[in-house]
Structure formats: structure tokens, C-alpha cells
Amino acid sequence: MKCEELVEYVSDYIDNNLSEELSEAAREHLATCENCRIVLNSTQQMILLYREHGKAQRIPKQRQQALYDELSAAFAKRNLNQDK
């Protein structure tokens, strides 16, 4: 699984709405990818907040895009740090 896919599936992963295969792929990816673990954590927190306020059950597409932008920024930063 790629980071792009993880970001796409992350809310379903949290909700256990993924097929066994996808969920397994997500777990494997999360085990090796720190950036996606950060995405998972912030998405989880965001979902909790949304539900507390009773606003929405799903993450708005817009917010998902913002998450993905954060992820890309994190990658860019990491690549800079690893400049060899």
C-alpha cells in the first residue's frame, strides 16, 4: 500500500470498514511508515472531535485533502533532513 492509499482509506480503517485484505495492507504500511502513523493519529483525534460535537460521521473531503497536504509536507521535510 502506498501513502496516498493509506490516506484515502484511513477513516474507513479507523471505523473498521475495510475488507480484511485492505485492513491488513493498511496495518503493514502503518508498521513501516511513521508519517502515516501520524496521519492515523491526527485523523483519529479529528474523528473523535467531530463525533463529540455531533457534526459529522465522515471526514469532509476537504479535510482529507488537508491531511494529505500535511503528509506531503512531512515527506518533503524528511527528505530534506535525509539529504545525502
Ligand SMILES: [Zn+2]
Ligand atoms: Zn505511508
